[in-house]
Amino acid sequence: MSRLSEDEPGAAPVTVEQADAVAGAQVGERRPRRRVRRLAWLAWPVGLAAAAIVLYVCYLHVSRTEQVSSDGASQALQAWDMLHGNLLLHGWTVEDLSFYTIELPVYMIVEAIRGLSPDALHMVAALIYTLLVLLAALLARGRAKGREGVLRALIAAGIMIAPQLGPGAFILIFQPDHVGTQVPLLAAWLLIDRAPQRWYVPVAVGTILAWAQVADRIAVLNGVVPLAVVCAVRAYQGLVQRREPVISRWFELSLAVAALASVEAASIAVRLIRDHGGYNVLPFNTALATLSSMPDHIWLAVGGVFGLYGADFFGMPLGLAAGLALLHLAGLALAALALWRVISRFFSCDDLIAQVLAVGILIMVGAYLLSAIPVTYYSARYLACVLPGGAVLAGRMLAGPIMKARLVPVLTVLLAGYLAALGYSVTKPPVPAVSQDLASWLAARHLTYGLTGYGLANATTLASNGTVSLRPVTWQGNDVSAGPYEFDRAWYDPLAHDADFVVLLAPPGPLDWIWDSQVRATFGPPEHTYHFAKYVIMTWDKNLLTGLSPSASAG
Numbered sequence: 363m364s365r366l367s368e369d370e371p372g373a374a375p376v377t378v379e380q381a382d383a384v385a386g387a388q389v390g391e392r393r394p395r396r397r398v399r400r401l402a403w404l405a406w407p408v409g410l411a412a413a414a415i416v417l418y419v420c421y422l423h424v425s426r427t428e429q430v431s432s433d434g435a436s437q438a439l440q441a442w443d444m445l446h447g448n449l450l451l452h453g454w455t456v457e458d459l460s461f462y463t464i465e466l467p468v469y470m471i472v473e474a475i476r477g478l479s480p481d482a483l484h485m486v487a488a489l490i491y492t493l494l495v496l497l498a499a500l501l502a503r504g505r506a507k508g509r510e511g512v513l514r515a516l517i518a519a520g521i522m523i524a525p526q527l528g529p530g531a532f533i534l535i536f537q538p539d540h541v542g543t544q545v546p547l548l549a550a551w552l553l554i555d556r557a558p559q560r561w562y563v564p565v566a567v568g569t570i571l572a573w574a575q576v577a578d579r580i581a582v583l584n585g586v587v588p589l590a591v592v593c594a595v596r597a598y599q600g601l602v603q604r605r606e607p608v609i610s611r612w613f614e615l616s617l618a619v620a621a622l623a624s625v626e627a628a629s630i631a632v633r634l635i636r637d638h639g640g641y642n643v644l645p646f647n648t649a650l651a652t653l654s655s656m657p658d659h660i661w662l663a664v665g666g667v668f669g670l671y672g673a674d675f676f677g678m679p680l681g682l683a684a685g686l687a688l689l690h691l692a693g694l695a696l697a698a699l700a701l702w703r704v705i706s707r708f709f710s711c712d713d714l715i716a717q718v719l720a721v722g723i724l725i726m727v728g729a730y731l732l733s734a735i736p737v738t739y740y741s742a743r744y745l746a747c748v749l750p751g752g753a754v755l756a757g758r759m760l761a762g763p764i765m766k767a768r769l770v771p772v773l774t775v776l777l778a779g780y781l782a783a784l785g786y787s788v789t790k791p792p793v794p795a796v797s798q799d800l801a802s803w804l805a806a807r808h809l810t811y812g813l814t815g816y817g818l819a820n821a822t823t824l825a826s827n828g829t830v831s832l833r834p835v836t837w838q839g840n841d842v843s844a845g846p847y848e849f850d851r852a853w854y855d856p857l858a859h860d861a862d863f864v865v866l867l868a869p870p871g872p873l874d875w876i877w878d879s880q881v882r883a884t885f886g887p888p889e890h891t892y893h894f895a896k897y898v899i900m901t902w903d904k905n906l907l908t909g910l911s912p913s914a915s916a917g
């Protein structure tokens with residue numbers, strides 16, 4: 363049997379066998395293509411999983427180069443308390459942010475597996491920063507596919523991949539301060555960017571924003587306000603300037619409403635926690651900067667941003683560390699260029715996520731400069747959003763132009779240098795907690811419950827894996843009370859605990875400002891006084907908790 367070709371009338375007849383052979387060949391060609399597509403579809407999750415494992419191991423080593431201090435130890439002790447039934451942290455007084463819905467759940471998971479130890483802090487920090495880098499890469503990729511999608515992700519991840527040893531590592535992969543807040547925010551932006559425009563997206567985004575605010579009120583400035591402002595601008599452009607129907611801008615309007623509603627939802631959640639006997643949060647510092655302090659604030663902001671990007675070469679001697687810092691200037695330059703591209707064409711930019719990130723960076727830098735918060739280099743933790751935000755902007759805004767300019771080989775060299783910087787950091791030896799030696803000394807002499815200043819208290823407790831309990835106290839004259847923050851009032855109950863020693867730092871430090879004369883005036887002459895390293899340990903044959911002010915164990 364035969365038939366004429368349908369494409370060419372009058373052509374030589376084609377047999378059924380020939381047609382079947384051609385069809386079979388076409389099917390055979392499609393099968394390898396399908397396999398390639400399936401492999402490509404699997405490449406992203408498999409690649410992300412492999413990257414997550416490698417990055418986590420590297421960041422764990424980098425985190426261990428920093429000494430565990432009382433700020434991080436406080437979060438570990440709170441999570442340990444929650445893990446043992448005190449889910450609302452009854453009796454706890456925390457600083458101006460609680461970490462309750464972000465870091466503390468991660469601590470609980472890690473401590474359920476690892477137990478209470480200083481290394482739990484390093485593990486949590488490494489997990490959170492690994493997740494932040496991967497989320498930044500995914501958000502930078504956006505909906506781009508192929509080479510551009512890969513390049514976008516690599517630019518964002520590359521800029522963030524190698525935090526600088528010292529202050530950079532302390533802020534980004536160690537201290538639980540505002541860095542973890544960027545994880546739910548990036549997750550919210552990723553949902554807006556990748557999910558279809560359905561009714562449940564604004565609801566989910568509002569829920570995520572409220573969740574972040576319960577842990578950290580900074581999320582209002584770098585999450586709620588940028589989203590509400592950008593969505594309001596886009597809605598105004600469509601409804602007023604272009605006279606589009608309201609339904610055409612329902613998504614932006616819904617996101618703006620969800621963002622604003624999240625503030626009230628978070629306030630209600632915190633109030634419910636407090637009304638049910640949960641933790642107490644100290645007031646947030648809302649004081650404005652004085653005019654005379656602005657030059658210092660500007661330089662602290664500049665140094666902090668350079669440090670976040672791993673490019674803080676100021677004051678370094680020439681050498682490998684300075685060279686790696688100078689190499690990181692490329693990442694900072696890319697982020698700055700991307701930010702400028704968004705700002706310069708803000709009202710014509712069709713990338714909502716880029717607009718939100720740019721506005722968030724500007725708001726946080728402005729708020730930082732105008733507030734009374736900048737005091738030291740480490741105040742840069744309040745600018746944590748500048749790093750992932752700038753990295754994502756660089757990926758989304760510059761990948762296409764870089765490909766057109768054929769600069770991918772240059773970026774490949776830079777990425778290799780960044781990976782070398784990460785390798786250099788990983789080779790550094792770990793360091794013990796700030797008071798690991800004190801914890802071991804006290805445990806060896808069966809001194810298990812005592813009092814000290816905030817700087818030594820929770821850090822020593824964690825360093826001893828909980829076998830020694832040092833509780834923070836504050837002296838005002840000869841009056842001693844609990845705190846000043848990150849403490850549980852149950853620790854000071856004389857019916858439940860017996861504190862028989864005080865540890866002093868010699869000389870006193872900023873977080874341990876307690877003098878020998880104050881201790882003696884309050885508790886009387888000690889039975890024994892020991893001198894060990896930089897510590898003075900004074901012991902009594904009585905329960906010192908009975909000498910605290912009446913408010914210490916109230917509540």
